Amino acid sequence: MSIKKGKNYPYGIHVPDRKSLTEDKPIESMLAPEKVYVCMSQHIGAPAIPCVAVGDVVKKGVMVGQASGVISANVFASVSGTVVGIEDIVNALGQKLTYVVIENNHDESQTLFEDMTDFSPASLIERIRLAGIVGLGGAGFPTAVKLSPKSQLDVLIINGAECEPYLNCDYRLMLERTDDIYKGIKYAAAALKINRIIVGIEANKPQAIKAFERFDDLEVVILKKQYPMGSEKHLIYCTTGRKVPCGKMPFDVGVCVQNIKTMIACYEAIDLNKPLTETVITVSGNGVKEPKNLKVPLGTPFNTLVEYCGGLSEQTMKLVAGGPMMGKALVGLNQFTRKTDSGLLCLQREEISLQSATNCINCGMCAKNCPMRLMPMYIESFTLAGDYKNAERYGAMNCIECGSCAFNCPAKRALVQSISLAKVKIKEMKKNG
Amino acid sequence: MADRIFAYSSSPHVKNPRTTKHIMIDVCIALAPACIMGIVYFGYMAALLLVVSVLSAVASEFIYLLITGKKFKQIIQGFDYTSCVTGLLFAMSIGVQTPIYVPIIGNAFAIIVVKMIFGGTGKNLVNPAVTGRIFAFISFTSVMASGWVAPSIGAILGGSSINPLTGATVLTDGFATPTVASLSNLDLLLGTGLAGCIGETCKIALLIGGVYLVVRKVISPTVPLIYIAVTGLFTVCLCGFDFAEFLPSILSGGLILGAVFMATDYTTSPNTFVGNIVYAVMLGLITAGLRVSSGKEVVSFAILIMNLIVPLIDKFIIPRPFGYKKAKKGGAN
Numbered sequence: 001m002s003i004k005k006g007k008n009y010p011y012g013i014h015v016p017d018r019k020s021l022t023e024d025k026p027i028e029s030m031l032a033p034e035k036v037y038v039c040m041s042q043h044i045g046a047p048a049i050p051c052v053a054v055g056d057v058v059k060k061g062v063m064v065g066q067a068s069g070v071i072s073a074n075v076f077a078s079v080s081g082t083v084v085g086i087e088d089i090v091n092a093l094g095q096k097l098t099y100v101v102i103e104n105n106h107d108e109s110q111t112l113f114e115d116m117t118d119f120s121p122a123s124l125i126e127r128i129r130l131a132g133i134v135g136l137g138g139a140g141f142p143t144a145v146k147l148s149p150k151s152q153l154d155v156l157i158i159n160g161a162e163c164e165p166y167l168n169c170d171y172r173l174m175l176e177r178t179d180d181i182y183k184g185i186k187y188a189a190a191a192l193k194i195n196r197i198i199v200g201i202e203a204n205k206p207q208a209i210k211a212f213e214r215f216d217d218l219e220v221v222i223l224k225k226q227y228p229m230g231s232e233k234h235l236i237y238c239t240t241g242r243k244v245p246c247g248k249m250p251f252d253v254g255v256c257v258q259n260i261k262t263m264i265a266c267y268e269a270i271d272l273n274k275p276l277t278e279t280v281i282t283v284s285g286n287g288v289k290e291p292k293n294l295k296v297p298l299g300t301p302f303n304t305l306v307e308y309c310g311g312l313s314e315q316t317m318k319l320v321a322g323g324p325m326m327g328k329a330l331v332g333l334n335q336f337t338r339k340t341d342s343g344l345l346c347l348q349r350e351e352i353s354l355q356s357a358t359n360c361i362n363c364g365m366c367a368k369n370c371p372m373r374l375m376p377m378y379i380e381s382f383t384l385a386g387d388y389k390n391a392e393r394y395g396a397m398n399c400i401e402c403g404s405c406a407f408n409c410p411a412k413r414a415l416v417q418s419i420s421l422a423k424v425k426i427k428e429m430k431k432n433g
Numbered sequence: 434m435a436d437r438i439f440a441y442s443s444s445p446h447v448k449n450p451r452t453t454k455h456i457m458i459d460v461c462i463a464l465a466p467a468c469i470m471g472i473v474y475f476g477y478m479a480a481l482l483l484v485v486s487v488l489s490a491v492a493s494e495f496i497y498l499l500i501t502g503k504k505f506k507q508i509i510q511g512f513d514y515t516s517c518v519t520g521l522l523f524a525m526s527i528g529v530q531t532p533i534y535v536p537i538i539g540n541a542f543a544i545i546v547v548k549m550i551f552g553g554t555g556k557n558l559v560n561p562a563v564t565g566r567i568f569a570f571i572s573f574t575s576v577m578a579s580g581w582v583a584p585s586i587g588a589i590l591g592g593s594s595i596n597p598l599t600g601a602t603v604l605t606d607g608f609a610t611p612t613v614a615s616l617s618n619l620d621l622l623l624g625t626g627l628a629g630c631i632g633e634t635c636k637i638a639l640l641i642g643g644v645y646l647v648v649r650k651v652i653s654p655t656v657p658l659i660y661i662a663v664t665g666l667f668t669v670c671l672c673g674f675d676f677a678e679f680l681p682s683i684l685s686g687g688l689i690l691g692a693v694f695m696a697t698d699y700t701t702s703p704n705t706f707v708g709n710i711v712y713a714v715m716l717g718l719i720t721a722g723l724r725v726s727s728g729k730e731v732v733s734f735a736i737l738i739m740n741l742i743v744p745l746i747d748k749f750i751i752p753r754p755f756g757y758k759k760a761k762k763g764g765a766n
Binding site for chain 2: 367368411412417
């Protein structure tokens with residue numbers, strides 16, 4: 001066992017964490033809803049292809065969507081019941097995606113994989129791929145691909161920073177399912193043939209740090225409470241001192257970063273033979289009557305979650321899928337739990353910022369706080385002027401969209417929005433030569 | 434429930450509540466001690482000048498916006514107190530003998546020509562208060578640069594209670610001449626017995642304001658500290674390494690007011706840490722150099738010159754992104 005303090009990284013911000021709303025609430029298993037909407041595109045890459053037909057009776061754990069390529073993932077029925085539709089639905093994020101709609105028949109039995117006999121790296125990775133596991137921290141990159149790097153890596157980092165305000169799902173899991181996480185970590189390390197495992201946890205979670213202390217073969221690194229500590233590049237720097245070069249990936253510096261929930265999913269797939277059919281999500285914010293940490297079947301409509309938590313208050317002004325810093329605003333509750341969801345926030349007037357933008361006063365706070373050391377004010381003004389070449393010259397492509405710049409901007413400018421636009425345009429520009 | 438409309442925007446959804454308005458109010462609060470000391474030293478005329486200056490600055494902004502077709506309600510909503518800061522700074526950098534029309538004309542120039550025509554808050558190239566002061570100084574030299582009034586409180590540590598010099602805060606009429614030392618450093622610091630501009634004389638009040646701004650994280654202490662130190666040291670160098678010149682040179686004239694409140698103006702100072710260091714060092718060199726060679730108070734001119742160089746500094750000093758490696762040829766551009 002070893003505990004040490006993480007390296008200091010001077011650029012970042014302090015965000016009021018508002019975690020106390022759900023910090024001490026154990027994860028509750030929510031009853032499966034009457035209908036689930038299982039999305040075929042819950043990951044980065046090609047959408048899964050539905051492999052059931054309307055009218056089929058499926059058991060929980062049966063594959064309903066098959067991965068369509070290497071960067072893709074299988075999708076499973078999260079409840080037993082009848083497939084009543086395969087529909088294209090425009091969700092509250094404004095995306096038109098294919099959903100398999102299953103009407104619950106409350107059959108509790110579940111289809112499982114066969115017991116594993118061979119625990120070689122290749123078969124572990126195969127099981128993880130089969131179970132449809134993707135990075136559950138939000139990116140949704142297929143874990144099997146991440147666990148089969150081109151070159152040998154030497155460090156596995158587990159991201160327990162959870163630096164987003166409000167969210168507590170990783171924290172609760174670290175407390176309640178420490179052993180399961182540990183087993184998952186060991187499988188991931190075995191798949192990567194890595195011995196050195198680092199668990200990075202922010203200093204504001206002493207109980208979680210305590211929970212992981214007892215494992216002799218894990219290095220626990222206590223990270224400063226700072227946003228965005230959970231960003232891959234900064235986590236790697238603060239735990240190992242390695243800098244991921246611009247435009248490169250963690251595996252370029254010999255590191256693989258995995259999320260807490262992903263590790264539990266790996267454990268369940270390998271030891272319990274369960275495919276990925278549920279996730280843990282924090283429903284929080286002052287706009288919901290009883291904020292909770294919930295374990296829910298994938299595809300559960302958000303309005304069911306909100307109703308389970310006592311419903312929305314009249315003053316709710318904003319709905320956010322994910323954390324308040326990087327999450328996406330929802331136009332309504334017409335959205336369905338995905339693998340990558342970690343939070344549903346119902347925010348009231350006093351919690352959000354609604355000020356309109358004023359002139360940039362060149363105060364430099366965005367540049368001072370940018371964890372990637374960019375100059376957001378210039379990228380923004382170039383973007384607004386349509387000069388994407390210069391936006392790129394100022395490093396727009398390095399932006400991790402953490403929102404540190406816009407958080408502190410006294411002129412309340414939509415810096416992240418402009419930079420994301422610049423990124424899209426630069427990519428287009430490169431594609432067209 | 435399905436029909437409810439929720440607020441929609443790009444992330445982040447939570448933000449620091451501080452806005453430009455709050456920052457500008459903080460600056461006004463930080464200027465208050467020096468203003469109060471100015472009124473204590475120079476009487477009700479100082480208060481009148483301060484009030485007229487602020488009112489004329491705010492009025493200029495309102496009139497400009499009304500002429501350009503903004504609705505009065507919009508103007509009130511969008512009012513961000515920057516013109517109050519400009520007005521205060523303007524009045525603080527003129528002497529109490531100045532006729533009342535000078536701040537009115539000076540502020541009209543500062544706000545309308547220097548700030549609003551360029552696009553309002555944040556778009557100006559040079560600091561409005563500094564430029565307005567220089568404009569007024571050049572236009573009304575005869576009434577602004579003579580007839581300095583000594584403060585009501587005389588020098589504590591002896592020296593003549595009426596400043597023998599007729600210039601602004603010791604410096605204007607002869608820097609690096611023996612008369613500079615006719616006031617003790619303590620008197621220079623407190624401004625007692627020192628004729629000068631309303632807000633410039635009491636350095637300790639300005640420093641209190643500066644500390645307030647640093648504590649409130651409105652400014653970082655980098656620029657003022659480097660600017661003041663470099664000015665002092667370079668003066669020492671130019672005066673033949675006479676370290677007795679160090680304190681008088683930094684406690685004289687408008688250096689502290691300029692360093693704390695004018696050189697740190699967001700809009701007209703560089704955006705990067707390194708850029709700010711370059712900016713502050715150059716400010717110090719220019720100030721000390723011009724002071725010694727001209728014998729006049731030049732802080733505002735130095736700031737004006739550097740304001741114009743800031744875009745260049747910002748063009749060339751860009752921080753390296755995290756994980757930056759030297760770009761291959763043609764990679765960066």
